Each structure stands twice: as C-alpha cells, then as structure tokens.
C-alpha cells in the first residue's frame with residue numbers, strides 16, 4: 420500500500436495490530452481501531468453504523484474494507500470535522516445545536532437550500548441536538564455524496580444524469 | 594388524518610399512546626412504538642438508525658415525523674419484508690446469508706447489476722451475515738431511493754437528471 424509508513428505515525432500501531440495480515444480493516448475493525456486510539460476523546464465512541472459509512476466513503480473498489488492510506492485520508496478529514504465540532508460544543512456536552520450544525524455545513528463550503536439543510540438537521544438530531552457520532556456520520560455522507568456527484572458532473576454544470584443502477588450504487592452504501 | 598381509525602386496529606393503541614397530542618411520532622417514538630408492539634418478535638428490536646430511515650422514507654413534507662396513516666403504510670411494507678426474511682432465516686438465528694438477501698432483493702422486483710448488489714450486501718453485513726434490523730434498513734432505503742428516482746423519471750427511461758441540491762435532498766435523509 421504505497422511505501423512503508425513512517426515509524427513515528429502514532430496510528431500505524433493501532434491500525435496494523437487490528438488489520439491483521441490483509442492490511443485492511445472492515446467496519447468492525449475500524450470501530451475498534453478508532454476506539455482504542457481514543458479518537459473521540461471525551462465523546463462517545465463511534466457507532467458501527469458511522470464506521471460503515473466511513474468505509475463506504477473511501478471504498479472505491481467496493482470491497483467493504485479500508486487500507487492504511489485510505490485510513491489516513493479519513494483521519495485528515497475527521498480531524499477537520501472534530502475541530503469544527505469542538506469549536507461549537509463549547510460546554511463539551513457532546514452535542515451541538517441544529518443551527519450550529521447548519522453553520523458548520525456552510526463553513527465547509529456546501530451550498531444547500533433551506534429545505535435540504537432542514538432535512539439534514541432533522542435526520543441527524545436526537546431531541547433537537549446533534550451528537551458527535553451523528554455529526555461525523557453526516558459529514559462523511561455529505562462529502563461522499565458530493566464527491567460521487569462531482570465525479571459525474573464533468574462539465575461542472577451542477578446537474579448529473581444518473582442511470583438507475585448507478586444512482587443506487589452511489590447512494591445505497593452510504 | 595383521514596377519518597377515525599377502526600377501534601379494532603391493534604396498532605392504534607400503541608401509536609396514539611406514544612404519539613401524544615400532535616398525533617405524530619418521531620424516530621425515537623417510532624422505535625418505542627415498534628418495540629412495545631413487539632413487532633420484531635424473537636429478533637432484536639429495531640435500532641434508532643433504522644427507525645430514522647423509516648421516518649425519512651415516508652416523510653414527504655420533511656417534518657421528521659410520521660402520522661398514523663403513514664405508520665400503517667410502513668407496517669404493510671414491513672410485513673412483506675418480515676415474511677421474506679423469516680422464510681430465509683429457517684433456523685431463526687436472526688440472520689440471513691448474503692446470497693439469500695440478494696435473492697430477496699431480486700424477488701422484490703429490483704433489477705440491479707452484480708456490482709450494485711455486491712455493494713449493498715457488503716454494506717449491510719456483519720461478519721458475513723445480515724441481521725433483521727439491517728435487512729429492514731436496506732429494504733427501506735432501497736424502496737425510498739427507488740421511489741425518489743421513479744418520481745423524477747416521468748418518461749420511464751431509467752435515467753434522471755438531478756440538480757445537486759435535489760440529489761442531496763433525495764439521499765441525505767436516508
């Protein structure tokens with residue numbers, strides 16, 4: 420998988436000990452890896468559901484597994500989202516308000532209609548607040564769907580014609 | 594919401610006692626309702642995640658809630674899926690094999706490429722088997738995505754041109 424990792428990479432140990440011989444992790448192994456590395460800190464560990472979406476986001480060959488280079492790509496994105504979340508969650512309660520989540524999405528550069536934003540906020544809230552796990556699930560999904568869309572929007576017209584099978588392929592795993 | 598329900602409807606009691614004054618349930622209330630009615634029987638109760646997708650499937654006005662008539666529509670679909678699942682899960686272990694899930698999807702009338710099917714099976718498996726909760730989540734999502742697609746495919750050509758915002762609206766809540 421593209422060159423030996425630097426020995427000083429603190430995640431390398433966690434990753435390889437869990438990945439085993441094939442050098443890749445599935446969703447359950449990814450969950451274990453992120454939990455052992457205490458990635459979520461004072462927040463609750465990631466649900467298996469969120470880990471599945473993380474895998475799907477980077478799983479361009481549809482094997483359901485993730486290698487170390489994809490894992491590092493995931494961590495880069497997640498560190499950004501975590502910083503954003505911690506900034507909004509000032510009292511460290513582990514939740515942010517829907518309007519803060521809405522600001523965060525806009526800050527990330529997504530331009531969405533109020534209707535689309537509203538649908539997202541409803542979907543990822545529990546009792547009117549958004550937990551870190553759901554926040555990350557939302558960020559992962561939004562990024563993956565947007566990438567799938569952009570990759571097909573070669574003229575950058577903001578419109579893509581999907582065949583049914585391709586539409587299902589782009590959306591069901593997320 | 595469209596006429597008084599017949600008093601003999603066994604789900605009416607569960608639904609109204611949980612829905613409260615607004616006559617609608619959110620994802621947490623739907624989970625409680627299905628658990629109290631013991632809908633899953635010997636299988637584990639539905640996860641909150643699956644209940645969120647159930648709400649999103651029928652939530653045409655994006656309120657994040659479900660009325661009794663939508664709830665009954667959900668139950669009709671779910672009874673069909675449950676019968677299918679029980680048929681395949683002969684030993685009542687609570688899981689089916691991926692190839693059985695693949696047969697079930699085909700039986701439901703979906704025509705998908707091996708690649709799309711494979712992506713779905715990977716996504717909803719745990720240790721190579723599919724639990725009832727994930728099976729239902731998969732059925733709900735596949736039905737909702739297919740309906741969203743069909744509603745836009747008015748010429749029935751199997752192809753739809755999506756604007757970015759509409760694509761996100763159709764997919765993020767599921």
Ligand SMILES: [Ca+2]
Nearest residue numbers: 478482483484
């Ligand atoms: Ca892979």
Ligand SMILES: [Ca+2]
Nearest residue numbers: 508510512514
């Ligand atoms: Ca907070």
Ligand SMILES: [Ca+2]
Nearest residue numbers: 652656657658
């Ligand atoms: Ca509604």
